Amino acid sequence: MNDILVVDDNRTMLMFMERVLTKRGFNVTTANDGTQALTVLEECPHIQFVLSDWMMPEMDGIELCSRLKSGSYSRYIFFVLLSGKDDQESIIDGINAGADDFVVKDTHVDEISARIKAGFRTLELHNQITAQNNELDSAYAIMKKDLESAGDLLKRLLPAERKLSGVEISYVSLPSAQIGGDMLGYMQLDEENVGFYLLDVAGHGVSSALMSFSVQQSIAVNTGKGSIVKSPIEQAPFYKINSPDSVLKQLNDLYLSDDHNLLYFTMVYSVLNVKTGMLEFSIAGHPPLVWLHAATGDAEFIGQDSFVVGAFDFVEYQTARIQLEPGDKIWIYSDGITEAEKGSEQFTEEGLRQTVMEIKHHPTTVQTEMLVNRVRDWQRSEQFDDDVSVLVVEWTGYSEGEQSCNTKLSTRVNAQFFK
Incomplete structure (x- = not known):
């Protein structure tokens, strides 16, 4: 599990992030804005980690985050918001939108890499819990069906x-x-x-x-x-x-x-x-x-x-x-x-x-x-x-x-x- 979608309208920044993250062992896919990011995620269901710029045309990082974190989205996404702002209000806005982490653009790339690795650990734990819950749901559905059958049998008595x-x-x-x-x-x-x-x-x-x-x-x-x-x-x-x-x-x-x-x-x-x-x-x-x-x-x-x-x-x-x-x-x-x-x-x-x-x-x-x-x-x-x-x-x-x-x-x- 090391697939990342990097979203940024700045081509230079996008190429830089793709190069440094690839060197650190991540599989990087890129998108130029939020709209394109949604298309990429639909085509690549294995991607669950998004590193996105805040300010972008058409759909910015806050709106993209809100859509991916909505209850109607098809899967869980770990979302890191990348911004040139480092003020408290910006951080609060990002977290309120559902972002899992907030990183300032001038943060050292090693710190960004460490935060991404921590995010993947959280994502892996989430997926394990989800898989276990799915198994429990499946077992419960079988038990429920068996109990309903048993109830029908008792009624026939x-x-x-x-x-x-x-x-x-x-x-x-x-x-x-x-x-x-x-x-x-x-x-x-x-x-x-x-x-x-x-x-x-x-x-x-x-x-x-x-x-x-x-x-x-x-x-x-x-x-x-x-x-x-x-x-x-x-x-x-x-x-x-x-x-x-x-x-x-x-x-x-x-x-x-x-x-x-x-x-x-x-x-x-x-x-x-x-x-x-x-x-x-x-x-x-x-x-x-x-x-x-x-x-x-x-x-x-x-x-x-x-x-x-x-x-x-x-x-x-x-x-x-x-x-x-x-x-x-x-x-x-x-x-x-x-x-x-x-x-x-x-x-x-x-x-x-x-x-x-x-x-x-x-x-x-x-x-x-x-x-x-x-x-x-x-x-x-x-x-x-x-x-x-x-x-x-x-x-x-x-x-x-x-x-x-x-x-x-x-x-x-x-x-x-x-x-």
Whole structure:
């Protein structure tokens, strides 16, 4: 790297600078004014060092410097302004125009050569940093594309069917970044039972997303010896549906943290008998559920004091049971929705409960989207700082013609209610 463009309208000065700099090992190209200099630089993209006179016709050194230092110019140029003036105002004008150095014409040629060499060292460092930044940009672009692909894959894992036998379901899942740590889902366990869940892995990014994906895969297997939601038995129907607390216990055993893996997650796992309306659920460190009563329009919290999944080996979970009436809804959500912020204020669980009651007359299929939009309007921002997941399940009741079931069973067994 020793190519220099010398610009001067004085032919004698131009020839002198070309001769002395060539003797010192520089490859010198010349131009008679600023306009010609721009043409030379366009034709010679390898030149990044310009030594230019100040006073020239058509385009002087100050204007040439301003153009080369503008953000729209195609490459970085190290610019040295050569002038017959040695006053402070001239130096300030040159530096304000973007010049990297200022040299008076009567400066000894050895000093000029030393300054040029120093300029090339700065130029080389700049080019190294630029090359490294380009490599980083390229790596980031690849990572961004991979993350977007991973995000699309996680979205495909979300259930497509919104209506199962005896229930109507609506959900929203919004990662705060390209991929998030929330996951939700539901499945037909058999003709009478539907399982549904929502989990929130601590943290954000790839590691959290991979864990949520892994947990989802663990739950998705609902047949055979590898299933954690069903267990084989010897009598017909040759399986039994595992209780929600048993499912959480198995997940805790599978994902117990060690010194190399400090990830854990909160979770709700539930099983609804679609013929009787009996709901069994177990909570692992997750916010309480919201139970919306169709008969009264009131909503209340139901929850349990419990530990997260994957943090402790001594954890025992509990299964709670409630009896739903036709039209009752169960809302499950991640704390990204209740901890949405407007200044120092949070939306809160109570804000969610009130909103659930306000939108109860709208179709179930649109209620989760309405809730999320209410929170967006409240915080005056489209974006959330945390992953947001909301799942609502409505028990529509047993089909007409089926034998009536006793729906007047105890409604508050093994569950804690939060007002």
